[in-house]
Amino acid sequence: xxxxxxxxxxxxxxxxxxxxxxxxxxxxxxxxxxxxxxxxxxxxxxxxxxxxxxxxxxxxxxxxxxxxxxxxxxxxxxxxxxxxxxxxxxxxxxxxxxxxxxxxxxxxxxxxxxxxxxxxxxxxxxxxxxxxxxxxxxxxxxxxxxxxxxxxxxxxxxxxxxxxxxxxxxxxxxxxxxxxxxxxxxxxxxxxxxxxxxxxx
Numbered sequence: 001x002x003x004x005x006x007x008x009x010x011x012x013x014x015x016x017x018x019x020x021x022x023x024x025x026x027x028x029x030x031x032x033x034x035x036x037x038x039x040x041x042x043x044x045x046x047x048x049x050x051x052x053x054x055x056x057x058x059x060x061x062x063x064x065x066x067x068x069x070x071x072x073x074x075x076x077x078x079x080x081x082x083x084x085x086x087x088x089x090x091x092x093x094x095x096x097x098x099x100x101x102x103x104x105x106x107x108x109x110x111x112x113x114x115x116x117x118x119x120x121x122x123x124x125x126x127x128x129x130x131x132x133x134x135x136x137x138x139x140x141x142x143x144x145x146x147x148x149x150x151x152x153x154x155x156x157x158x159x160x161x162x163x164x165x166x167x168x169x170x171x172x173x174x175x176x177x178x179x180x181x182x183x184x185x186x187x188x189x190x191x192x193x194x195x196x197x198x199x200x201x
Contacts, residue, residue, distance in 0.1 A: 018064070021057025031058065033145055036176050036186045047189050048073075048150055049081075055146065057087040059114040066147040067138040069118035069131050071154040082115065083107035116142055125156040128171055132178050132188075139182050150189035 009148040014060040017030030031037075041047050048070070058064040069132075070078055079171065080091040086107045116138045120126045131149060138144040149155070172188075179186045 002123050018062050019057060020054050022054070022059055025054075031146075031185050033183045033185050034180045036084055036172070036179050037187065038134070038188050040190045043191065047191075051148060051187060051189065052081055053085050054077075055115075055148070056082060058146065060086075062104075062145075063114075064149060065114050065116075065138075065142050066146040067118055067135045067142075068148045068150070069120070069126070069135075070150045071120065071126070071147070072150065075117040075119055078117065079108060079111050079115075082111045084142060086110055087121060112163045116144065120154075126154060127156050127158060128174060131155070132174070135178070135184075136182065145184055147184055147186045148189070149175075149186070151191050152188045153191060 015032065017032035019026045019030060039047050039051055045152075055064070055066050059066070068078065073081070082098070083104060084091045087099045087103050089103065090096050091104070092098060117130055117158075118134045118138075120130070135144070135147050138147075152171075155171070157164070157171060159167040162170070175186050175188070178184075
């Protein structure tokens with residue numbers, strides 16, 4: 001069994017994924033559908049901003065489309081941030097010249113072509129089922145290749161009698177299976193526990 005697959009691995013090595021658009025990062029990793037990544041780092045270190053930039057890069061380089069479930073950003077604000085990364089100019093007025101109205105309109109149309117937002121502003125805590133059900137629709141309708149859940153801590157784990165560790169383990173297993181079955185890459189943003197400053201660091 002699997003002899004042909006093993007032969008291909010021997011001759012060609014592991015399949016290389018898509019570039020992130022950042023040369024320093026591309027030396028360390030690439031993005032493959034059917035897999036899942038956890039994005040974490042200290043508070044306010046730019047986790048979500050980095051992920052936004054990588055999505056914009058993949059959309060420009062490989063024409064990827066994304067479903068985004070962002071609990072800490074309303075869709076309008078998130079769209080403005082993606083527009084900034086696409087145009088490489090600020091959205092709002094400030095010291096640096098902002099994007100023109102024409103640039104903003106074109107950027108918004110581009111974002112609309114490449115991103116769909118899974119919104120949960122109905123006052124109820126999101127469940128993994130509700131997110132994945134809507135993500136399936138985005139895959140079928142738009143051909144989405146990436147799903148972002150930012151941050152995962154907003155999801156109702158529906159633990160029942162399970163420990164938190166078991167519930168998180170089950171959730172990650174389901175997400176990995178979803179990624180593989182639908183041939184998408186899933187990113188989870190995980191904020192670490194509150195960090196205590198010691199001696200100014």
